[in-house]
Amino acid sequence: xxxxxxxxxxxxxxxxxxxxxxxxxxxxxxxxxxxxxxxxxxxxxxxxxxxxxxxxxxxxxxxxxxxxxxxxxxxxxxxxxxxxxxxxxxxxxxxxxxxxxxxxxxxxxxxxxxxxxxxxxxxxxxxxxxxxxxxxxxxxxxxxxxxxxxxxxxxxxxxxxxxxxxxxxxxxxxxxxxxxxxxxxxxxxxxxxxxxxxxxxxxxxxxxxxxxxxxxxxxxxxxxxxxxxxxxxxxxxxxxxxxxxxxxxxxxxxxxxxxxxxxxxxxxxxxxxxxxxxxxxxxxxxxxxxxxxxxxxxxxxxxxxxxxxxxxxxxxxxxxxxxxxxxxxxxxxxxxxxxxxxxx
Ligand code: CP3
Numbered sequence: 454x455x456x457x458x459x460x461x462x463x464x465x466x467x468x469x470x471x472x473x474x475x476x477x478x479x480x481x482x483x484x485x486x487x488x489x490x491x492x493x494x495x496x497x498x499x500x501x502x503x504x505x506x507x508x509x510x511x512x513x514x515x516x517x518x519x520x521x522x523x524x525x526x527x528x529x530x531x532x533x534x535x536x537x538x539x540x541x542x543x544x545x546x547x548x549x550x551x552x553x554x555x556x557x558x559x560x561x562x563x564x565x566x567x568x569x570x571x572x573x574x575x576x577x578x579x580x581x582x583x584x585x586x587x588x589x590x591x592x593x594x595x596x597x598x599x600x601x602x603x604x605x606x607x608x609x610x611x612x613x614x615x616x617x618x619x620x621x622x623x624x625x626x627x628x629x630x631x632x633x634x635x636x637x638x639x640x641x642x643x644x645x646x647x648x649x650x651x652x653x654x655x656x657x658x659x660x661x662x663x664x665x666x667x668x669x670x671x672x673x674x675x676x677x678x679x680x681x682x683x684x685x686x687x688x689x690x691x692x693x694x695x696x697x698x699x700x701x702x703x704x705x706x707x708x709x710x711x712x713x714x715x716x717x718x719x720x721x722x723x724x725x726x727x728x729x730x731x732x733x734x735x736x737x738x739x740x741x742x743x744x745x746x747x748x749x750x751x752x753x754x755x756x757x758x759x760x761x762x763x764x765x766x767x768x769x770x771x772x773x774x775x776x777x778x779x780x781x782x783x784x785x786x787x788x789x790x791x792x793x794x795x796x797x
Contacts, residue, residue, distance in 0.1 A: 455589035462523045462592045463654055465734050465768050466691035466712040474759060474767045475522035476791035477594070478784065479659075479695075479715075480774030481515040482527040485781065488514055498543035502528050508579035509586055516591060519785050520792065523594050524587060526648075528576050530598030530659055533641060534607055536572035537564045554610040561629060566636050569644035576644075577651035584652030595653030597645055599660030599696070600637040600678035607633065616665040623674055630674065638678045642685045645692075655691040657715070658682055661773075664698015664717075671699055676706070683711040693736060697773060703728040717772035722761035736768035739787065744771075744779040748786045755790040764796045 457463070461475035483489045489511055492501060501507045511527040531541045531549050542550045555561060570577060584593050598606075606612075608619040623630045645656045663675045679694050686692045687710040694706055695715030706714050707729035714733055716725050718740040725735055743754055759769060769791040775784060 457589050457592060457654075459522055459591050462594075462768060463691065465766065466655055466693070468734060468766050470765060473794045473796065474762075474764050474769045474791060476769040476788050477521040477523040477525065478515070478519075478771050478775050478787070479525075481519065481521060481784075482511050482525060484777040485775055485779045485784065486514050486518065487781070488518070493545070498529075498545070502532065503575045505575060505579040505582045508575075509583045512579070512583045513586060516587070518781070519788050521591070521788055523592050524583060525594040525596060525657070526576065526580055526583060526653070528579070528596070530596070530603065530661075531606060532573055532576060533598060533603050533637065533644065536569055536644070537566065537636070537640060539564070539607060548612050549606065551606060551610045555607045555633060558629060558632075561633050561636065564633075564636055566640040566643075569640050570647035570650075573644055573647065577647050580648055580651040580653055592654035593652055595645060595648030595656040597641045597648075597656070597658055599658045599663065599675065599682075599694075600634045600641065601666070601675040602660050602662045603637045603641075604630070604634055604674075605662045605665070607637075616662055619662075620665065620670075623670070634674065634678050638681050642682055645682070645686070646689070649686075649690045653690070655693065655712070656686070657693040657695055660694070660696040660699070663696040666699075668699075668701045671696070671702055672705075675699070676702060679706070679711075680709050683709045686710070693768075695736075700725065700728070704730075707733040713768060715770065719772075722758065726762070731766070734766045734768060735762060736770045738772040739770070741771045741773055741775050741779065744775065744783045744787060746783075748783060751783060751786050752790045755787055756794065759791065759794050760797075764794065 464471050508527045512524050516524045535541050605616050605619040608622045683692050691712035693713035694711045700720035713736050716737040718738050
């Protein structure tokens with residue numbers, strides 16, 4: 454196995470001392486990068502995801518062009534419903550759609566939870582190829598969607614601002630909801646294990662829509678499944694949980710088997726440290742919209758953010774995915790500022 458030349462990200466996740474914090478950006482592969490947009494004109498979304506050479510090329514773009522300290526594999530969270538036997542379409546510019554939503558016990562019974570490694574072999578192949586191409590330069594990050602977020606798409610069939618159908622299902626068919634969440638959890642653990650076997654050095658679980666739930670409901674429908682996933686990897690590889698919008702869960706999650714927690718910009722670094730008793734690595738929390746401000750302003754804010762979190766037990770990142778309208782030199786200014794940071 455090639456030794457990593459830059460293992461800042463893994464050091465931060467292991468709470469080891471670093472010379473500066475590592476930095477990467479959620480959704481760094483794709484969207485705003487001109488070379489990605491060129492590939493998008495030639496190949497449709499799932500061709501890009503399912504062709505290891507293309508997925509590798511897209512994964513490496515931000516490493517080479519922006520200089521991030523970690524490569525996140527180019528894929529999507531909705532490959533899990535596909536592996537479970539559910540059709541997922543991606544309409545350019547419109548987002549995902551799942552024509553057949555889950556409605557009944559029978560729908561749940563027919564869902565596959567086995568052999569993630571086989572059904573998602575193309576992701577594993579992309580990871581192995583990317584690992585090889587990285588040649589030890591930076592760690593490789595695998596990922597999956599969290600059970601609640603995947604459940605949302607499987608019930609609604611598309612994105613939603615309120616997720617009211619998913620919540621209606623959860624509140625009226627609670628037993629079926631837990632069955633489905635559990636099935637998603639089982640295949641997700643299997644899938645993330647396969648990703649690690651294929652070369653991922655750590656994994657992130659995106660609970661993008663957990664913030665649609667109240668704190669009480671988060672504890673019922675999201676947290677137990679996030680904890681199951683974190684537990685399954687405690688002797689395996691570091692797990693970063695990203696329950697967007699759920700600052701109230703920080704205390705509980707900081708006592709879990711996870712190595713890191715991603716946070717968004719709705720909580721201050723100081724308060725996040727207080728809630729987690731400084732005992733877990735925090736990741737975040739720059740508002741991606743701030744990347745639209747002038748570069749000198751971005752640099753000032755990034756430095757203030759690191760000062761507020763402290764340089765140890767910290768991974769500089771955005772508080773959610775980078776948006777397609779961010780100029781590349783602004784994204785680079787974000788990353789450069791972290792790399793120039795000197796510990797006071
Ligand atoms: O971080 C990375 O750069 C790796 C690639 C990645 C993609 N999707 C590629 C993608 C990752 C980590 C994801 C995760 C994902 N996918 C999430 C969780 C993260 C988040 O932002 O909250 C969610 C909710 C999805 C579902 C999804 N996929 C949506 C809602 C959309 C459409 C809108 C959009 O642009 O995000 C996608 C499509 C998608 N997945 C694109 C990319 C680069 C854009 C489509 C395109 O470029 O053609």
